[in-house]
Amino acid sequence: MSATGDAENTPEDTTSRNARSAPSGGSGQGPGDVEVPVLGPVGMARWAWTQLTKMNTALFLLLLLAVAAVPGSIFPQRIQDPARVSDYIDNNPTLGPWLDRLQLFDVFSSAWFSAIYILLFVSLVGCVLPRAGKHWRAWRAEPPRTPRRLERLPEHRSLTLGGCDSAAAPAPDEVVAEAARLLKRRGYRVAVRETGTAAPSVAAERGMWKEVGNVVFHLALLGVLISVAVGSLFGYKGQKILVEDESFVNTLIGYDSFTPGTNYNPDWLPPFSLRLDDFSSEFYRDTTNPRNYGAPIDFTAEVTIEDAPGAAPRQETLKVNAPVNVDGVKSYLVGNGYAPVIRVTDGNGEVAFEGPVVTIPVDGVYTSNLTLKVPDARPDQLGFTGLLLPTAVTGPDGMPRSGDPGLANPRLILSSYYGDLGLDTGKPQNVYVLDVAPLTELNSMMSDNGAITLDAANPVHELPEGKGTIEFLDVKRYVGLDIVYDPGRTGAFISFVAAFAGLLMSMFISRRRVWVRATTDLDDQGRPATVVEYGLLARGEDPRLRTEAESLGELFTTHWKAIGVRDDAGDRTESAPEKTTDRARRGPTTN
């Protein structure tokens, strides 16, 4: 397909383009030779437009786009992981803020990246629309007139009709009309010319849909861009962690984090609720294959959906890559983990916390980080950090670790602290991080009294200094949901299909022109015969042009067999070298 796009760069095009861009450089002539005309604002604009829609510019912008995308894979990106960006800025206090100012953490939405691809698409539109108009006119016009010398075309044949069983040579007009009929049946559009003269001819062209496919392809890509734009303007994406038996309501307050589209108003969120009834995971349990033992196979969440306030609830099953859809809002299952149910009784003997605590798995066996803040414990606020081991085993070094992702022997290993957690200042805190600096340690792996270890056998631990007790009650499962609304999705899909269809059309349809001319001549025995001469021209590179020429030859031969057909093969062989040079000379202009 690489060269087919050049089909439109006919020699005339190239000349006119060069002519138009000549005043810009003016480098063709020395400064003294000619006075460079002043362009003026309109001229400048026209010149800029010509430059922008030039192929060189498109190439340059493409290269620039590729280069501009590189920082996107060097620096952490906010659209992927805002927490990593924050970490990066914290760890690089000098460089970080500058990179942020240069939008290097938001590469794909940065002003400079946007500028490049918007220019590219303007360039595309500036190229495709005129091409579409040109093709429209070409389609309405008749096939181009017959060249005077068909033998100069890349494929050229000639047949002599008549002479068999003393059949009379057919009239050239009739032959041309027949040829036109044959070509038409073969899918060519035809125009019969110069009838009544000594050398009538038919001009035929096929493959007009190729350029249509080409234009459709480019317009569909624009459609994809517009759909993506609609999606990012009017869509949104949010996250929610949901423990079993909890409900999520699709209103802003229900989200853990929420990224609105640029023009999205949170008032538009359609209220629906999603309750996690049950979550189960399936792990690989074939002991004959120890390497994969414990690998996750399937995650299944049973959910109950209410589509609107007061609507009847319905049951759905949520799986990885099988989201549930509520009016175009899709909820994806993207994560899961364990939420141990913990009860903390404070130093006054009152229950200060009870409920599931979401832990963050850090490896394949679900060794999970736990952080628990108990701001309502009295006399002192309490904080816990540590690990949940779903299947606790003792490692060879004597340290406990998780041996399996399943929940066979859940154990909590915790450090405890007391003091001011800082929550009462109103400053938002990371739920999964406990800042231990202002706190006083009660237990830890390092302290003399060791870490708190809680499991089914020992579910309760009394904290030192009468600060309270902690109890390990149960383990629940939780799921991480991505809730995504992308109104551009359908449009993007349709555009992709159209682009693909257009691409196939432009790749597999060949645009060819055929001219057939009939003249009356005397054959070598001096009898009158009709010479049918035809030539083919492809627009762009067409390796099957010769095959088509041969097929046409067969078609004509079969058609006129009854009256005798002689292939003027000698003619073809003689002219072959000339044709080669012809093509070689033609090469540079068409490319």
Next chain:
Amino acid sequence: MFATSRLILPTATLSRRRVLSLTALGALGASLTGCGAEEDSLAQQANAGDGKGYIGGDGTVSAYAPDQRGEPVQFTGTFFDATQASAADLRGTPVLLNFWYAGCAPCRVEAPDLKELAQRFAGQVTFYGVNLRDERATAQAFERTFEIPYPSFEDKDGDVLMALSAYVPPQAVPTTLVLDAQGRVAARILGLADRSILETLLADVAAETA
């Protein structure tokens, strides 16, 4: 994304159409957020990546004049003591609904103000909490800490929230809704409620009824 994989060096063999198609694909990798207006606070929160686990509010107040209010709200909820209440039961006096949970830092800051206001407007405005995330013991510990004089709905199942989001949706933790005596939403505060503003709103809605 597409753009990062498009490191193709253009060469003379690339035709114009091929170039254009590649550039088109490259641009698909980009989202268009860059051409929008400046970031709003929601996008800033999303980009902060601070893991705070809730949507904060900036204290935005929406107050509705009596003739601009919507329909009276309808909901049914269960208090932590297992008694039930519906919106219809609350008609006749203005109501304040405060959406909260114990681990939310701004909720803890406004709790003392809410307590004092609840006492000041006792008999004029009825206060209720709507707890979004906590189990009973955790919620009661919070109420003990701040000596909250009014009950809260246990709303982990989202019943109250779901019903109310059809009217004026709560959009931050905390959110405070003020309902008039007919049960229509008279005001909404997203985020930490400023004490004097809340006091004015409550006084207004109490004066309407009087």
